[in-house]
Amino acid sequence: METKAKNVVTIDPKRCILCANCYNFCNNDGGGAIRLHSGDDIGLHAYVVYDLCGGCQKCIDICPQNAIQKAIYENGIVKKL
Ligand code: SF4
Numbered sequence: 230m231e232t233k234a235k236n237v238v239t240i241d242p243k244r245c246i247l248c249a250n251c252y253n254f255c256n257n258d259g260g261g262a263i264r265l266h267s268g269d270d271i272g273l274h275a276y277v278v279y280d281l282c283g284g285c286q287k288c289i290d291i292c293p294q295n296a297i298q299k300a301i302y303e304n305g306i307v308k309k310l
């Protein structure tokens with residue numbers, strides 16, 4: 230099924246220090262789209278559930294690591310801007 234392109238954000242797992250700023254912000258003011266994750270070989274980092282992201286992109290400014298970047302999500306594929 231084709232989906233319309235929408236604004237999202239993506240998180241660079243190498244930069245993320247798992248401070249949870251974005252997680253807390255999105256739970257309060259966004260769509261609850263950020264998860265704190267430990268299940269892969271990159272180690273601990275936050276990641277975005279793109280289907281839940283409302284695209285406000287406000288979490289970008291509260292990341293102390295500049296780990297969050299603007300992106301577009303379409304048909305299951307995310308592209309950094
Ligand atoms: S862009 Fe908005 S909705 Fe999406 S993850 Fe960031 S705070 Fe949540």
Ligand code: SF4
Nearest residue numbers: 245246248249251292
């Ligand atoms: S705000 Fe940045 S460093 Fe903190 S958990 Fe989110 S992505 Fe990681």
